[in-house]
Amino acid sequence: MSRTLRGKPQPVGPRPPSARAVTRWILTHPDALPESDRLQLKAVLAHCPELTTLAGHVRPFAHMVTHLQGDRLPEWIESATATTELPSLSRFAQHLERDLAAVIAGLTQPWNSGVVEGHVNRIKMLKRQMFGRAGLELLRNRVLLA
16 A cells, blocks of 8 residues: 555656766767657756756867867867856866867877777786786786787
């Protein structure tokens, strides 16, 4: 037996989307979103002006990253820093300014260190797995043979 506190039980509406789903919708290119997701994103953005503002900053940033347009970063930082209703975005933009030349180079040059980072990650994992178990010689052999 279920009791209600005040009169009739309220009808249960549809569940709100998860934060992960909304993040995925905002980060996905609008042309790649299925129609149902696009409609749900539109409804969420209509109910939350902060998310609308955030999407307005995230999409140009994503375009900059995917199309290597680092020269547009200073104007993006200026607009993101001026956003007072999103302090986290403003702080992110201020942190990008700390090493602006390196960030612009990373967003402009076609080269990256992804392969090297992958090897470093693999070696660190092997080292962690073998901590306290064997000497340097076995670690060396595993790194070279893996």
